[in-house]
Amino acid sequence: xxxxFTAWLQAAPLAIVLVGFLVAPIIMIVIVSFWGxxxxxxxxxxxxxxxxxxxxxxxxxxVFFATFKYAFITWAFTLSIGFTVAYFLAFHVxxxxxxxxxxxxxxxxxxxxxxxxxxxxxxxxxxxxxxxQTLISWGIIDEPxxxxxxxxxxxxxxxxxxxxxxxxxxxxxTMMRIDKSLIEAAYDNGASAMQTLWHxxxxxxxxxxxxxxxxxxxxxxxxxxxxxxxxxxxxxxxxRLISNDIxxxxxxxxxxxxxxxxxTVLIVIAVLLRFVNIRKEL
Amino acid sequence: MESRSRSFYVLAxxxxxxxxxxxxxxITIAILSFQGPQGGLTFPMNGVSLYWFFDLxxxxxxxxIWGAFRRSFGLGLMxxxxxxxxxxxxxxxFRKKFPGAGILFYLAITSLVxxxxxxxxxxxxxxxxxxxxxxxxxxxxxxxxxWTLPFGLLIMFAVFNRFDKSFEEAARDQGxxxxxxxxxxxxxxxxxxxxxxxxxxxxxxxxxxxxxxxTAGSYNTLPLEIFGMTTNVTxxxxxxxxxxxxxxxxxxxxxxxxxxxxxxxxxSRAGSDAGKGV
Numbered sequence: 001x002x003x004x005f006t007a008w009l010q011a012a013p014l015a016i017v018l019v020g021f022l023v024a025p026i027i028m029i030v031i032v033s034f035w036g037x038x039x040x041x042x043x044x045x046x047x048x049x050x051x052x053x054x055x056x057x058x059x060x061x062x063v064f065f066a067t068f069k070y071a072f073i074t075w076a077f078t079l080s081i082g083f084t085v086a087y088f089l090a091f092h093v094x095x096x097x098x099x100x101x102x103x104x105x106x107x108x109x110x111x112x113x114x115x116x117x118x119x120x121x122x123x124x125x126x127x128x129x130x131x132x133q134t135l136i137s138w139g140i141i142d143e144p145x146x147x148x149x150x151x152x153x154x155x156x157x158x159x160x161x162x163x164x165x166x167x168x169x170x171x172x173x174t175m176m177r178i179d180k181s182l183i184e185a186a187y188d189n190g191a192s193a194m195q196t197l198w199h200x201x202x203x204x205x206x207x208x209x210x211x212x213x214x215x216x217x218x219x220x221x222x223x224x225x226x227x228x229x230x231x232x233x234x235x236x237x238x239x240r241l242i243s244n245d246i247x248x249x250x251x252x253x254x255x256x257x258x259x260x261x262x263x264t265v266l267i268v269i270a271v272l273l274r275f276v277n278i279r280k281e282l
Numbered sequence: 283m284e285s286r287s288r289s290f291y292v293l294a295x296x297x298x299x300x301x302x303x304x305x306x307x308x309i310t311i312a313i314l315s316f317q318g319p320q321g322g323l324t325f326p327m328n329g330v331s332l333y334w335f336f337d338l339x340x341x342x343x344x345x346x347i348w349g350a351f352r353r354s355f356g357l358g359l360m361x362x363x364x365x366x367x368x369x370x371x372x373x374x375x376f377r378k379k380f381p382g383a384g385i386l387f388y389l390a391i392t393s394l395v396x397x398x399x400x401x402x403x404x405x406x407x408x409x410x411x412x413x414x415x416x417x418x419x420x421x422x423x424x425x426x427x428x429w430t431l432p433f434g435l436l437i438m439f440a441v442f443n444r445f446d447k448s449f450e451e452a453a454r455d456q457g458x459x460x461x462x463x464x465x466x467x468x469x470x471x472x473x474x475x476x477x478x479x480x481x482x483x484x485x486x487x488x489x490x491x492x493x494x495x496x497t498a499g500s501y502n503t504l505p506l507e508i509f510g511m512t513t514n515v516t517x518x519x520x521x522x523x524x525x526x527x528x529x530x531x532x533x534x535x536x537x538x539x540x541x542x543x544x545x546x547x548x549x550s551r552a553g554s555d556a557g558k559g560v
Contacts, residue, residue: 003378004378004379004380004381006375006378006460007374007375007376007378007379007380007383008375008380008382009375010371010372010374010375011371011372011375011376011380011382011383011386013367013368013371013372014368014369014371014372014375014386014390014431014435015382015386015389017368017424017427017428017431018386018389018390018393018428018431020424021401021405021424021425021427021428022389022392022393022396022401022428023389024404024408025400025401025403025404025405025407025408026396026400026404028404028407028408028411029400029403029404029407032407081300084293084296084297085296085297085300087293088293088294088296088297089297092289092290092293092294102297104539105301106300106301106304108532108535109304109305109308111481111482111485111486111489111531111534111535112308112485112489112527112528112531112532113488113489113505113508113524113527113528113531114489114491114505115489115491115505115508115509115512116308116311116508116524116527116528117307117308119311119508119512119520119521119524120307120308120310120311120524121307122323122324123307123310123311123314123323123324123325124306124307124310126323126324128324129324130310130324130325133325161303161304161307164300164304193289214395215395218395218396218397221397222395222396222397222398222399222400222492223397223492224399224492225491225492225509229509229512239397239399242399242403243399246399246403246496251403251407254403255403255407258397258399258400258403258404261397261400262396262397262400265395265396265397266392269395
């Protein structure tokens with residue numbers, strides 16, 4: 001009895017913050033999604049207009065499709081790059097000190113500003129940027145490529161740049177806990193390096209892959225700033241749809257879109273969580 | 283030691299390219315921030331100067347970046363302290379079973395994966411409807427906690443999963459109270475990890491954008507200020523600012539990593555005092 005009371009007391013601050021700044025805002029958004037709006041104000045109501053409009057608009061489907069597209073392509077790239085990097089760190093770097101040093105080198109950008117990291121692509125990708133200058137000087141192209149910046153390409157490039165470490169960290173973490181004797185056993189039984197990788201390491205790394213996947217997919221699906229910045233406002237995803245409505249003070253409509261987005265994200269996570277028990281993997 | 287296989291070299295090259303991909307752009311803008319006064323946003327360099335760094339210090343050239351920096355720094359410290367205290371407390375709580383633990387855990391995970399714009403929108407709406415003033419130290423502070431606390435909590439799980447319970451049991455056997463056990467046994471042992479939580483708390487807050495966007499009110503934090511600049515500043519001054527903030531982040535990370543390093547070192551030097559009596 002007293003034991004669970006102490007636990008309650010210790011958990012209370014976390015619970016209070018999450019109720020106040022997570023649960024309450026979600027409830028508020030759900031409520032406001034049924035409200036009405038004029039051009040300059042919103043008023044309480046209980047109407048389904050916002051949802052009706054959302055689901056009747058062709059834009060919604062296009063934008064949701066774009067969101068899934070970004071999420072899927074980014075996922076494919078971050079997973080293949082992240083897995084390769086983690087595999088190198090975990091199985092090919094021999095000393096632990098070196099492993100830690102290289103691992104830190106991979107994670108440091110996570111603690112710096114995302115906005116700056118996006119800005120730093122401009123000198124690379126611009127019309128007269130480094131990429132175009134180099135390609136022209138090599139004689140590969142005659143005219144600068146226009147699609148390098150402010151395109152799907154730059155959006156996805158930025159996503160991969162920002163989020164690959166969300167794959168590296170959990171995958172590296174699970175790989176480090178693989179019993180090395182299992183790998184030796186595979187070799188002893190005549191498995192090739194590829195077979196060992198595919199039939200031993202990949203299955204054992206699955207929980208890490210799933211956690212990384214959850215991170216990357218939800219970050220990309222909920223994003224609004226990378227798409228806006230890297231596409232020069234020329235591309236849209238659901239997050240941008242919401243932030244545009246917010247900019248126009250159309251909070252009820254923004255809320256309805258937000259509710260649909262939240263449901264979508266939660267369904268995706270629920271599916272992914274079936275494959276992994278997060279608490280066991282830490 | 284066996285010789286390196288060919289796949290090692292292939293993978294090492296891949297890793298090096300990955301690092302180049304991670305750091306290359308940042309290094310590029312660092313170089314470009316030294317552009318001469320006539321220089322543009324990309325190469326070639328038009329002379330080398332500190333012009334754009336000085337430009338940053340001119341009050342009216344760009345917005346209120348020093349005010350924004352002070353606010354971000356203060357907010358970062360607030361979030362850091364709160365994240366450490368709340369995460370440790372919650373971490374301790376989750377070691378025991380208590381009713382509602384499962385729900386609280388899933389709430390924390392939801393807090394981590396929820397699209398940030400929902401927090402921004404929801405908190406903004408609540409403050410608006412309640413007639414409260416939106417301010418970085420109230421609504422902004424709370425919104426950022428929804429991002430830093432789950433990280434803190436997950437780190438605490440990782441820490442306590444590896445924690446040797448016999449230390450505590452020994453303390454208890456020697457008659458330590460619950461509070462004494464936490465204060466003199468658990469906290470000193472997990473101290474380096476707490477620095478990790480602090481690092482997450484500070485840097486995630488210092489760079490946080492999406493959840494602060496609608497909850498900072500009329501006084502911007504630094505990332506918001508920088509984002510505002512991207513739409514109307516077309517000179518390398520933005521690179522100079524980017525370089526300075528990145529250097530500041532590196533400084534903070536370096537301080538944390540060095541502190542942990544020396545802590546571990548001192549600890550291994552001090553070693554065990556078993557058998558030396560009291």
